[in-house]
Amino acid sequence: MAREHSHHTLSVLVENQPGVLTRVASLFARRSFNIESLAVGPTERSDRSCITIRVDASEVSIDQVMKQLYKLVNVLKVNQMTTEDSIERELLLVKVTANPDKRGELIHLAEVFGARVSDVGAQALVFEIVEHPDKLESFEELLRPYGIKETIRTGRIAMRRAHGERRDRDAGRMRVLA
């Protein structure tokens, strides 16, 4: 199985109740599913939260992960997000060594990527960028030669694209099984 096929983004809509994140995290630990990134936050409804999970499902099938998630009583919906039908974004903060003579060059590079300068120090700059996670990696790669001191990422979040509510293939498949 090709490596890119083993990584999946799941959007998990849950009831906003105490312990629900623990239940989801515990399920992943219990079933030996690997979480690559996890982001959780409120949604348009105050009684619901969305947990976006990047799963490395090279060892188990993503179907099994989704079905186990559905068994949690507080989980309302699980969507598998694909590049074609959804937007994925992540925020990266990166602190990079920037002597005064390199500042201009770095800031120019950042502009190309749509990153912003969020802090300036004598020997370093902090950039922030919100983009598709793949693009964050390219940005980091280009910064690396300058000397990255620290990076931190929020974990990706994902949303279905706006053009039309496309037929939900994953939901369709789940209906056959469930």
Added chain:
Amino acid sequence: MSTAEKRPASAEAPPPNPYEGQRLTGAEAVIRSLETCGVEICFGIPGGAILPIYDALASTGTSIKHVLVRHEQGAGHMAQGYARATGKVGVAMATSGPGATNLVTPVADAFLDSTPLVIVTGQVPSHLIGTDAFQEADTTGIFLPIVKHSYLVTKVDDIPRVFMEAFHLASTGRPGPVLIDIPKDIANTEFTFRWPKRLDLPGYRPTGKGHPLQIQEAALAIARSKKPVLYVGGGVINAGAEAELKELAEATRIPVVTTLMAKGAFPDSHALSLQMPGMHGSKYANWALHRSDLLITVGARFDDRVTGKLDAFAPGAKVIHMDIDPAEISKNRTADVPIVGELREVLPQLTKAIAKLRESDSIVNHREWLEQVEEWRFKYPYRYRRAGALKPEYVIERLRDLCADRDTIWTTGVGQHQMWAAQWLRIDDSRRWITSGGLGTMGFGFPAALGAKLGCPDATVVCIDGDGCFQMTLQELATAVVYDIPIIVAVMNNGWLGMVRQWQELFHDERFSQTHLNAEIPDYVKLAEAFGAVGFRADTEAEVDVAIKAALASGRPAVIDFRVDHEEKVYPMVPAGAASADMIDAGWIEDDNSWVEEGV
């Protein structure tokens, strides 16, 4: 017992609640909620944090019977035995901290064997949670991976809703344990009792009917199959679909293997029954699965003790998998035809779809297959030799035959005695065989027997136990005597942790590391008498019947110490990690199994 009686108690559509609008404490509301959910009996031990609830048990004049046990693990297993014997939800209660942690084993057991339980635990007062208070444990946290769902009650008004949901969750879909943790201050708070009008569980929707296209697909696969096998698991019993299964099997004349959990779901003495598959299953069951071209899997989960080496299991078979739990489909073995739904709905639909195909005469005849299977069953039965010391198989045969004219519920611990019981008992009725399958909990059998007897007082209840197992929970002899629960514990006393000893003998060069217990200690007859029960001993075949008859006639909790051959091993056996067709056997058995190697 009719199938209607076996349906799990549901909290749906409750009658108008007699306590509606009354001012109650949280603790009183717990008792009233349990009554509303139809609870007749619960098992437990009080303690500091659950004191208010025990106080309400006394002050409300409730009809619920409480059985005071000697260890919370006993309470959990009794609730399991009760649930498995009756089909109702079992209820156990314990205080915070150690009370709750002592329930971990039965809850994990119930989770793996899909047994409906509601566990009520006291918790330290809300303001002390997180302070490492006396007898504080993160109960919901500890139980998280072994419950179907759990609640930490934070508002007293939530109590009726939480109980309504808990009983619904425990008993519907794939049943399982649900935990309710109640802080002491919440139990002491007054509120106006309101039973919810309806359930509101948007994230919980067990599937009812199977997909009609998949059922059609399954019917076609069955019609085309030359070597079909019905591979039946405990899900059939949970679904109350025993009659529907029998109808399907008889209509199609397909042989049936029943897993350890499914023993009794299809009559052992039925002409189509191949009994148990797996590590200590019958040769004919394992070979039938191995040579099959179609597994019709019903409420089973391809457990490793059944399949052996997974990629060598039923290598030539297409798989139909029917289950209430979508996550079981293709978890271990990929299903070619998955059907998710209530087995009571799905099985008759399938039987009907096959009948329709028969009208058009498009059914492949599998008579040759039936003859083949029949030949195996005739030529390769379970066997043991009666020479030398008393054989446990002989004891179990005598127990079976002397109880044959009674409605008998059998429970077991875990190990050799459990496998011998599975091999040598003939169980023809559902919910008459109660054993710890998935978790393999030693000590399960005796307290489970007490729970079963309380749920089915007219049945004869016999626990076939090992000496190692019995010593893990025998303190409940006090409970048995105090509540006068007349059951028989038949201890297959070989003085060893027999199954581990068997593995050490076969796979660890006979290094019997820490498995010798000593058959003389304790003296089970004196032990029984010390508790006020009756005790018997049998060392020889001649003494076996005498002891069994005396125990049956005593009408009291009875322990029989059967001194059995400690060298006796459970055969046939699929060594761990081997293909399930490659069974090893006792040295004196010279079966010609060479054809098994010929491939499929």
